[in-house]
Amino acid sequence: MTKFSLSTGMASVICTISSIVLVPTTQAAPTITTVSGTAAHGELITVSGSGFGTRGAYNNSGISWKSGKFLNFRFKDFEDRQLNSDGFYAQRGGSSWSANSSELSVQSGGPTNSGGYLRRAFSSSESGGVSTDVSGAGNQLYTTFKFMMPSNTQSGKFFRFYANSPQNNIYLSAGCGTSYQVRGYSECTAGTCSPTTEWGSGPSLQAGKWHRIEVWADASSNTFSVSVDGTQAWSKNNWLASTLGLNSHTIDYPNMIDSAERGCGTAGSYNIDDIFIDFTRARIEIGDAATWSAVRQKEVQLPISWANGSVQFRVNTGEFSSGKQAYLYVIDSSGNVNSQGYPITIGTTSKALASPTPPTNVSVQ
Numbered sequence: 001m002t003k004f005s006l007s008t009g010m011a012s013v014i015c016t017i018s019s020i021v022l023v024p025t026t027q028a029a030p031t032i033t034t035v036s037g038t039a040a041h042g043e044l045i046t047v048s049g050s051g052f053g054t055r056g057a058y059n060n061s062g063i064s065w066k067s068g069k070f071l072n073f074r075f076k077d078f079e080d081r082q083l084n085s086d087g088f089y090a091q092r093g094g095s096s097w098s099a100n101s102s103e104l105s106v107q108s109g110g111p112t113n114s115g116g117y118l119r120r121a122f123s124s125s126e127s128g129g130v131s132t133d134v135s136g137a138g139n140q141l142y143t144t145f146k147f148m149m150p151s152n153t154q155s156g157k158f159f160r161f162y163a164n165s166p167q168n169n170i171y172l173s174a175g176c177g178t179s180y181q182v183r184g185y186s187e188c189t190a191g192t193c194s195p196t197t198e199w200g201s202g203p204s205l206q207a208g209k210w211h212r213i214e215v216w217a218d219a220s221s222n223t224f225s226v227s228v229d230g231t232q233a234w235s236k237n238n239w240l241a242s243t244l245g246l247n248s249h250t251i252d253y254p255n256m257i258d259s260a261e262r263g264c265g266t267a268g269s270y271n272i273d274d275i276f277i278d279f280t281r282a283r284i285e286i287g288d289a290a291t292w293s294a295v296r297q298k299e300v301q302l303p304i305s306w307a308n309g310s311v312q313f314r315v316n317t318g319e320f321s322s323g324k325q326a327y328l329y330v331i332d333s334s335g336n337v338n339s340q341g342y343p344i345t346i347g348t349t350s351k352a353l354a355s356p357t358p359p360t361n362v363s364v365q
Contacts, residue, residue: 027051030330032342035350039286039326041317042066045350047284047342048310053332055282055306060136063087068314070302072278074132077316078116081106083130088275091250092128104128110273111146111210112319122257122267126156129254132277134161137246139219142281144212144300145253146273151178151207154264158272159215160255164245166190170217171255172226176264180205182213182226182233190241192222202226202233210273212298216281219244230287230296251277274318276300282333284313286326292339295329322347 030051037045042065058073063086065075076086083090083099083106090097090104099105103123110117120129141161149155153176160171168187174180181200188195205211205228214227219242225235253275258268284303287295299318303311311330320326327341344350 027053027332027334027336029336030332030338032328032330032338035328035342035344037315038349039315039317039344039346040322041315043315044068044304044312045315046310046312047328047330049330049338050309051332051336052306052308052311052330053282053334054308055280055303055333058136058279061087065302066314068302068304070304070314071306072276072283072303073134073136074275074277075302076130076275077114078106078110078118078273079114081108081116083118088130088132088253090128091131091252092125094250097128099128100124104130107271110271111148113317113321114146114273114319117146117271117273118253119269119271120254120257121269122259126256126259126268128256129252130272131250131252134246134249134251137244137279139244140279140281141215141217141244141246141251141277142279142283143251143275143277144214145275146210147205147213148210148271149174149180149205149207150269152176152264152266153269154258154262155180155254155270156258156262156268157252157255158270159213159251159253161217161246161251162249163241164243164249166193167219167241167243167245170224170239172213172215174205175200178207180207182228184226186224186236186239188239188241192238192241194238195236198234198236203228203231210271217244230298274300274316280333281331281335282306283331284311285329285331286315286317286320286344287329287341288320288326290327290341290343292329292337292341295327295341298329317346320346 032049034048155174157171166189170186172184184198186195224239284301288297289295301313305312324346331337
């Protein structure tokens, strides 16, 4: 009886241990407990909480925005009305370009509350745009920007990054008409790659309307995804090599514009604003809804300092006007985010209020 009983007990213990091993561990989502500072454009806000994790400082050129250096690699909002600033420059064919204003220029206006934006239009040559030289990158790239196309035009390659072989190019484009979808292709030749052209799926880009594009590339998981206005348009798991190899190459916004002969009947034209580049997806966002899953309008913030229990950022109100109710979200480097937003009001000072209900663990790209 003793032997039988012991044997039964051992079996129970072994079963219990096996069930524990099979359950994967998950990283807790960020939790915001207090927020202090004024939610006005260019002001500093400090967020306290837990689970923010860590992130690198990739702004190796000391570029500043609103008199403060930020952690992410690049940010350009064209408010200075300059093509060649903030680590970006006009380029054509891999060289600096003294562009004709009819082909490449900074125009007044743009998305709501914007003072300036980039306009690229075909005149005499398809190649050329605004670029930044990459340094200090690893195997991840997160970039987001505002994008708008007029009716009956064709975009060419409105975004592209170069990389070492075998990764090579990845670029995004759009069709023509009055409703567009994001298209794309990878020229990767690595054994991990078997790319085919993405001809467009997911949310449409409406002619004459500004949309927010997000690109996430992670070579460690062979993930390349594109989102439009907070909704994933498509994702690929065979477009990336084991290393991105971005350093000493360029990221282009845009790379080329189509002529009328490409099929739309009119020369290409499109507009870009608020370019943000980073080598991690750890970031802060202001959104328009109380839950992350419901957010469609959002503005990426400029991180100034980052620790597991505290982050500080400089406010980019973007299209949120003064008096607007908004919600604060912190995304860690694994894509976890507080699913319940911390409420703030644009233009007012946030006090140390009790935090919302602790969030469940969710992931975002």
